[in-house]
Amino acid sequence: MRPYLARQLVQLVVVVFGISLLAFGILHVLGDPVLLLLPQNAGIQEFERYRHLLGLDRPLYVQYWKFVSGAVRGDFGKSWYADTPAFKLVLERMPPTIYLTLAGLLVALLISLPLGILAALKRHSWIDTLCTGLAVAGQATPLFWLGIMLIIVFAVRLKLLPASGYGTWQNFLLPAFCLGATLAPITMRLVRSGVIEVMNMEFIKTARAKGLAEPAVVVKHAFRNACIPVITVLGLQFGQLLGGAIITETVFAWPGVATLTVESIRNQDFPVVQCAVILLALLIVGVNLIVDLIVGLIDPRIRART
Amino acid sequence: MSAQTEVELAELGPSRAGAPRAGLATRLRRLRWGLAACAVLLLVVASAIFAPQISPHDPLSVNIRHRLAPPAWMEGGAARHLLGTDQVGRDLLSRIIYGGRVSLVVGAGAVLIAATIGVLLGLGAGYFGGRTDWTIMTLINVMLTFPFVLLALAVIAVLGPSLPNMILVLGVAGWPIYARVIRAETMAIREREFVLAGRALGMSHARIVFRQIAPNLVSVIVVIATLQVAQVIIFEPPTPAWGNMLGEGRVYMLNSWWIATFPGLAIFLTTLVINLMGNALRDWLDPHLKL
Numbered sequence: 001m002r003p004y005l006a007r008q009l010v011q012l013v014v015v016v017f018g019i020s021l022l023a024f025g026i027l028h029v030l031g032d033p034v035l036l037l038l039p040q041n042a043g044i045q046e047f048e049r050y051r052h053l054l055g056l057d058r059p060l061y062v063q064y065w066k067f068v069s070g071a072v073r074g075d076f077g078k079s080w081y082a083d084t085p086a087f088k089l090v091l092e093r094m095p096p097t098i099y100l101t102l103a104g105l106l107v108a109l110l111i112s113l114p115l116g117i118l119a120a121l122k123r124h125s126w127i128d129t130l131c132t133g134l135a136v137a138g139q140a141t142p143l144f145w146l147g148i149m150l151i152i153v154f155a156v157r158l159k160l161l162p163a164s165g166y167g168t169w170q171n172f173l174l175p176a177f178c179l180g181a182t183l184a185p186i187t188m189r190l191v192r193s194g195v196i197e198v199m200n201m202e203f204i205k206t207a208r209a210k211g212l213a214e215p216a217v218v219v220k221h222a223f224r225n226a227c228i229p230v231i232t233v234l235g236l237q238f239g240q241l242l243g244g245a246i247i248t249e250t251v252f253a254w255p256g257v258a259t260l261t262v263e264s265i266r267n268q269d270f271p272v273v274q275c276a277v278i279l280l281a282l283l284i285v286g287v288n289l290i291v292d293l294i295v296g297l298i299d300p301r302i303r304a305r306t
Numbered sequence: 307m308s309a310q311t312e313v314e315l316a317e318l319g320p321s322r323a324g325a326p327r328a329g330l331a332t333r334l335r336r337l338r339w340g341l342a343a344c345a346v347l348l349l350v351v352a353s354a355i356f357a358p359q360i361s362p363h364d365p366l367s368v369n370i371r372h373r374l375a376p377p378a379w380m381e382g383g384a385a386r387h388l389l390g391t392d393q394v395g396r397d398l399l400s401r402i403i404y405g406g407r408v409s410l411v412v413g414a415g416a417v418l419i420a421a422t423i424g425v426l427l428g429l430g431a432g433y434f435g436g437r438t439d440w441t442i443m444t445l446i447n448v449m450l451t452f453p454f455v456l457l458a459l460a461v462i463a464v465l466g467p468s469l470p471n472m473i474l475v476l477g478v479a480g481w482p483i484y485a486r487v488i489r490a491e492t493m494a495i496r497e498r499e500f501v502l503a504g505r506a507l508g509m510s511h512a513r514i515v516f517r518q519i520a521p522n523l524v525s526v527i528v529v530i531a532t533l534q535v536a537q538v539i540i541f542e543p544p545t546p547a548w549g550n551m552l553g554e555g556r557v558y559m560l561n562s563w564w565i566a567t568f569p570g571l572a573i574f575l576t577t578l579v580i581n582l583m584g585n586a587l588r589d590w591l592d593p594h595l596k597l
Contacts, residue, residue: 011444011447014444015444015447015448015451018444018445018447018448019448019451019452022448022452023452026457026461136578136581136582136585137574137578139577139581140536140540140574140575140577140578140581141540141574141577142540142541142570142573142574142577143540145566145569145570145573145574148559148560148566148570149566149567149570151560152560152563152566152567155560156560156561156563163560239450239451239453242453243453243454243455246453246455246456247455258456261456261459262459265456265459273456276456277452277453277456280453280456281451281452281453284451284453285451288451
């Protein structure tokens, strides 16, 4: 396990380095923030003074080095709009994003696990057809649109749930369902194909032959083994899930990192955007690493291989 | 060695379709969903191509007097605006028909860019292995970890939601999936006899990669590309709508339900039929491909 872990860590460092380059590069390609920061009638001297103040007049590699050496210490510079450190601003908005992502994951599992197992066990029945049909339809539904539809139906028409806001459990229902519903189809299909594959294996026959009750066969033997691909893909999908959380946050005006970043992009507040991108990427990288470890723990074969 | 031989050599390898070939009729019947989807897609494409001929109004003509008109069958709706109008009185049906053009062009353009980058890098990584593979895989990991929704937003916010910008962003963001699948397939094909034979005959790397390996990957590429067009179309619309959602547009969108509902339904339908067609293509060309 140890050399495997070491290799993963090296890869992790390189990936984070690449992301810092991308985040820095893209923002600097996009344009001159000073043009947005200052009123249009400001003089050339004013522009020059601000560029100097923000360090934008220095060569790019100097700016990048300053950015990276600060970032390592958790110092992403001060926000150009609010007079607070970018790191603090982003960190404050992190919990709502993480809660939303976890709630979405929970919803996705609550939908996909039972339906996927049911569809696999009753293969070719009407239940299977229905579940697969739902999955196909779900994969074609734009997340952004689903969110708006949920708000129109449940908040505007039926007045059952709040359309936006944060703090109570009611606020969680619509966004979490919206996010979960987009992850559920692919997860369901994986659970289904995973269980079908496993149910045909020898050790299932053995379990049945030794007189184990069918529920025990399914839960103890089949499900556990079907979990491995599901967990791996869920880990890989975590980036997608966070991307989905970004869209969900915008639709439901959720006070997370995404809404902060969208605001900051519109204001060209570089330090905040860079900090948010790096922290989100670190989150994804961390989750992927943990998923690798969990899969290694569940599946002794993978541990042995490395 | 002629191209014909290469194809025949390629077919000598372990066939992907393990089961004996069913009759054409049976195979076609299994694909009935895919064929139906294909028919609907043709309709969608035709309506996009002939948008000027079939759309009832100019999609850009503003008419404040008829703003926020509900669909024709509702109270207050008028037959001249079948699906209603938006907050500045533009005809929704016409906007959807013209919108199909944008969606399809962006989808096809982005997929073309993504497939080109992804296939080349995937072939390189899979064929050469070693350090090349490591570098490309790291690049893939960076791309998969980078929050691209944010990048799309940043580019659109700063450079404006123009067509080339959208195609470029979505194309550059979309290549890792091709690279990953093509890499794995290339690694498997690289070990087959006909590649070995090619090498023994003294073929150059480029010739082996493009004349021997790549032709075997066409079906995989077609399947991914089809499914990816749907992915792009499903992702692309938020970007212009986004600014709307953040600003005053939110109120209109939520109170006049038709403004958001019908365009979304159109996207849903298009994405659905493309996905169904992609799945059918996969079953037809390459049943063992896991996507």
